[in-house]
Amino acid sequence: MKDTSHKRHIAKAITWRLVGTLDTILLSWLISGDPLTGIKIGFAEITTxxxxYYLHERVWFKVDMDESNKRHIYKTITWRIVGTIDTMTLAWLISGDPLIGLKVGGAEVLTKMILYYLHEKAWYKINFGLDRDKRQKQE
Incomplete structure (x- = not known):
């Protein structure tokens, strides 16, 4: 069977990055007090x-676990750990202030976990990039 999931994971990465970047820009701006710092931090993390995210999706695609709320919660937690470390590092380097990095990363823990969970649940309902026969057997 052909693995068609690559285009799905790329699409998920793009949609999540849009949501995530807007959240990062807003939080970074509010915490640093400087809209330009918020924009720099938000755009710097687009690539990273x-x-x-793509690597995270590839790993989780290979994890043998029932499609359930538990799986979505575990994915949310593991992604948030990776994402928070990346954001804290970038915010620190761009702002020059490690405290801003910690504050932005700390604020994102809550907002991003909620947004990611909702994003994951929405994508679970979309068949884009999946073999429909395989998906129906899983349900």
Missing amino acids: KMIL
């Missing part, structure tokens, strides 16, 4: 997060 797209790569990290």
Whole structure:
């Protein structure tokens, strides 16, 4: 059977990055007090997060676990750990202030987990990039 999931994972990475970048820009702006710093942090993480998200999706595609809320929660937690470390590092490097990095990363933990969970649930309902026969057997 042909693995058609690559285009799905790329599409998920793009849609999540749009949501995530807007959240990062807003939080970084509010925390740093500087809209330009928010924009720099948000745009800097586009590349790093797209790569990290794609790799995260590829790993989870191979995890043998029932499609359930538990799976979505585990994916949410593991992605948030990776994403928060990346955001804190970028915010620190761009702002020059490690405290801003910690504050942005800390604020994102809650907002991003909620947004990611909703994004994951929405994508679970979309068959784009999946072999429909395989999906129906799983349900």
